[in-house]
Amino acid sequence: MPARPRVPDALKAGPFSIAEARHEGVTRGGLRGAGYRRLGAGLYRWAGLNESPQLMLAAVARRLPADAAFSGLTAAWLHGLDMAPCDPIEVTIPEPIGSNRRAGASVRRAALCLDEVVVRRGMPTTSALRTVVDLGGRVPLTEGVVAADLFLHAGLVTIAELCSYVAERRGAKGIARLRRVVDLAEPKAESAMETRLRILLVLTGLRRPEVQVYIRDDDGRFLGRPDLLYRLQRLAIEYDGGNHRDRLVDDNRRQNGLVGAGFRLLRFTAADVYGTPNAVATQVRHALGAKNAPRPRYRHSGTNGRIPGRG
Numbered sequence: 001m002p003a004r005p006r007v008p009d010a011l012k013a014g015p016f017s018i019a020e021a022r023h024e025g026v027t028r029g030g031l032r033g034a035g036y037r038r039l040g041a042g043l044y045r046w047a048g049l050n051e052s053p054q055l056m057l058a059a060v061a062r063r064l065p066a067d068a069a070f071s072g073l074t075a076a077w078l079h080g081l082d083m084a085p086c087d088p089i090e091v092t093i094p095e096p097i098g099s100n101r102r103a104g105a106s107v108r109r110a111a112l113c114l115d116e117v118v119v120r121r122g123m124p125t126t127s128a129l130r131t132v133v134d135l136g137g138r139v140p141l142t143e144g145v146v147a148a149d150l151f152l153h154a155g156l157v158t159i160a161e162l163c164s165y166v167a168e169r170r171g172a173k174g175i176a177r178l179r180r181v182v183d184l185a186e187p188k189a190e191s192a193m194e195t196r197l198r199i200l201l202v203l204t205g206l207r208r209p210e211v212q213v214y215i216r217d218d219d220g221r222f223l224g225r226p227d228l229l230y231r232l233q234r235l236a237i238e239y240d241g242g243n244h245r246d247r248l249v250d251d252n253r254r255q256n257g258l259v260g261a262g263f264r265l266l267r268f269t270a271a272d273v274y275g276t277p278n279a280v281a282t283q284v285r286h287a288l289g290a291k292n293a294p295r296p297r298y299r300h301s302g303t304n305g306r307i308p309g310r311g
Contacts, residue, residue: 007035012046015059053077053085054121060089060105061123068093069117069124071108075131078120081150082192092126092134108134128156133165136181137174142199144181149195152187159187188212194227194239197273197280201228201237204281206288209237215258223257226265233264233288240267 008024010016021031021044030036036044037051043059045051057070057078070078071092077085088106095109116130126134132151136144151157162182169175184202188211189195202208209228215236216222226236236258255265264287272280 007046007048011036011044012049014049014055015043015045015062017062018042018044056086057089057121057123060091064091064105064124065093067095067112069112069126071126071131071134073135075120075126076135076147076150078123078125079128079131079151079154079156080120081154083147083150110134129161129165132157132162133178136178138177141177141180141184142196142203144177145184145199146192146195148181148185149187149189150192152185153189159185184208186211190227191239191241193241193270193273197237197239197268198228200273200277201281201284204278204285206281206284215261215263217261223261223263224255226255226258226263230288234262235284235287236263236265237284238265238267239273240269 008026010024011021011026018028018031021027021036026036031038031044035047037047038044043062045055045059049055057074061070068091069075070090072090073083073087074085074090076083090108091105092108092110092112094112112126112130116127117124118127119125125131128151132148135147138144139147148157148162152159159182162185166175166179166182184199186195186198189198190212194211198209198211207230209230211228212225213229213231214222214225215229224236227239228237229235230237236255238255259265266283266287268280
C-alpha cells in the first residue's frame with residue numbers, strides 16, 4: 001500500500017489557497033488526494049484539521065473585502081455567545097455588490113462605521129452594540145430579546161447604550177422593532193429559554209415578571225432564586241432545562257424551601273414553551289388569579305425563526 005504523501009507543516013494550520021499549496025510543492029492533483037479537503041472555491045484544508053466553526057469562518061474571511069465584517073449570529077458567536085455561527089455564515093459589506101452570496105456566506109449590504117467593527121477571535125466582526133442592533137431590528141421579536149439579553153448578561157453591551165442608540169435614530173429602518181426589543185430586554189436573564197418563557201408571558205398580556213430575584217426569609221436565610229417571580233402573588237416560575245443531577249438536587253432543595261415559605265411554584269420545559277405556549281400562559285394566568293386579563297393568542301414564528309444555539 002503506497003504511503004500517504006506528507007502534508008507540509010505550513011498547510012496544517014488553517015485554510016489555504018491553491019497558490020499557497022503550489023508554493024509548498026503540492027499540485028492540484030495532490031489536493032485531490034486523501035490528505036486534503038476542499039472548503040470552497042479555491043480553498044482547501046488539511047484532512048487532519050477538524051472542520052470547526054473557527055475554520056469555516058477563517059476560510060470565508062480570506063475571500064472577503066477588507067471593509068467587510070462578520071455580523072448577525074456569526075458575530076454573536078465570535079463575541080463568545082452560545083449561538084450557531086454557520087447557519088448561515090453572515091457578513092456585512094458596506095458597499096453594493098452584485099450578489100447576496102459571497103464566498104460561502106450570506107451577505108448584507110449596510111453602512112459600517114469605524115467604531116462598529118472590532119476584531120474577535122482574529123476576525124473582523126460587528127461590535128457588540130451593532131450586532132444587537134442588527135438582530136433586534138430584523139429577527140422575530142422574541143428572538144431579538146433573546147439576543148439582547150445574552151449580550152447584556154455577558155456585559156458586552158448596556159441598556160444605556162441600547163437606549164441611546166434608539167433615541168438617536170428615530171425613523172430609521174427597523175428602529176420601532178428594536179425599541180420594543182430594548183423595552184423588553186433584561187440583563188439579569190441567564191438563558192435563552194428563560195427569556196423565551198418570560199416574553200411568552202408578556203406577549204400574552206400578563207405583567208412582566210421579576211427576574212432572578214434572591215428570596216430570603218424573615219431571618220435573612222436564603223430560600224431561592226427563581227427564574228421569574230410575581231412577588232405580590234408569591235408565584236415563582238422556573239424553566240426546567242434538564243439540569244445535571246447535582247444541580248437538580250440543589251434546585252429541588254431551594255424550591256422546596258420556597259414552597260415551605262408559602263410560595264407557589266410552576267415549572268416549564270422547552271416542550272411547553274415551544275409546543276403549548278398558550279397553555280403555559282393560561283396556567284400562569286390562573287395561578288395569578290388574572291382571569292379577566294387580556295388573552296391574545298401567542299404564536300411562535302417556528303423553528304426557522306428561532307436563534308440557533310443550545311438554549
